[in-house]
Amino acid sequence: MAKEIKELTPRAENFSRWYQDLVVKADLAENSAVRGCMVIKPYGYAIWEKMQQELDRMFKETGHVNAYFPLFIPKSFLSKEADHVEGFAKECAVVTHYRLKNSPDGKGVIVDPDAKLEEELIVRPTSETIIWNTYKNWIQSYRDLPILCNQWANVVRWEMRTRLFLRTAEFLWQEGHTAHATREEAEAEAHQMLEVYAAFAENFMAVPVLKGVKSASERFAGAVETFAIEALMQDGKALQAGTSHFLGQNFAKAFDVMFTAKNGTQDYVWATSWGVSTRLMGALVMTHSDDNGLVLPPKLAPYQVVIVPIYKNEEQLSRINEKVAGITAKLRSSGISVKYDHSDNKKPGWKFAEYELKGVPVRLAMGGRDLENNTVEVARRDTLTKETVSCDNIEQYVGQLLDDIQKNIFKKAFDYRAANTVKVDSYDEFKVQIEKGGFILAHWDGTPETEELVKEETKATIRCIPLEGDQTPGKCMVTGKPSARRVVFARAY
């Protein structure tokens, strides 16, 4: 466990407690068939719930609705889109039987050979196929379009090597699946959702991201174009934090989904899909954590403020309780979430350290001195500084402080990324630079061969072709052939 923690937060040494408050590897069986599943513990899940809540609101503001589709997908569905099956076939869990029976030798149970399924079921690795099989029945005319559905679900991908949060065998995510009458509308949808993801990452997670297009080799299986947001972690490696795909008419053709247009002609439906997963939790941890533990952005913290009483006896505690009740009420009425930890089985110092490990943005400490002076000690997690302020207007002070912390940790991450993004013009220079980590902006001739060569020799991949920024053409750093613009290279998770 210690090793995994170090991987997630490379600068930290002693994180097992706080990390285990978020997630642990599932302890399922001696046999290795289930390796790579995770248990998200209550505190970790509370962070995920905050993320879900904000994302869901953003989806609804952009006109989407939630639905739910089956976990099991008939094997034949998966093979209907050629690229799609090729992309996922190697990591699918397959259900072959539907019943157990008592073992003849009296020990435990065995799979009943008589209960073999006529057609095997795949546990969804993603839901394009089962959803488009459903959409076929929902769409006849242009009046049925667009369909703008999202689903919150779990998916299974049987990865050869897993990593908590970043690549687990089973993970939680949302997947949006939309159907449109025109190419333009579908493309606009894919772009819009990329913007939603970028806004969520930057405004809520305080994680700066690059928006871009994926190269052909990194494209989603079955997509015409894949857009992604890419973030830079503290160890210099890149993390793909969310994707939005323009699927063209590929799935409509595979599942024969046609609609009648206004002018009476028949055409295939245009599609998009887009998703983010519990991988975002990994991004959050790896972007902001420091040697004292997790640092949470105030907008996603399960509680934004923790209050710790410091007392010598019961009488003093009850006076502090009374004072804190007033502060808590004021904070809550300003929309600030508060936890008052007056448990008497932990000492104040222990609590201070504990809530720093948990990343709570602001801590208030109230003791005898403060009772005398009508003050409270305010400590901020991002800078680890503290000061004593008056209890009057505490809600305004803390509200402002939470905003400052949100901005400050974004700025810190943004500055880190800026300091670790370089332009490189020669392949030799590239090979030196890639060892230092970070984003490298370099010219590329646009061919998969060059991309593959660079990956082979340096383990760096093209993270994206940015949608924004410098658009100046140049010459490929490897082949010298013309390049339309610089692309982003990095080593990635």
Add this chain to the structure above:
RNA sequence: CGGGGUGUAGCGCAGUCCGGUUAGCGUAUCUGCUUUGGGAGCAGAGGGUCCCGGGUUCGAAUCCCGGUUCCCCGACCA
């Protein structure tokens, strides 16, 4: 599936080379007293299939044979 490492208390580990008390340390847990403005101190207690199976030996965590787990690197990976 190839290369390397590993398995001992809830967690983290030492001991293994060179066999020999009742298998130990840190932490966590429990009890008592004292403490409480940065992870408290002292005293005591509980907790073990030393990965599994076989072998050698008076005696095995330790040596031998076989199996196996997990981790790392590679292959794989919207």
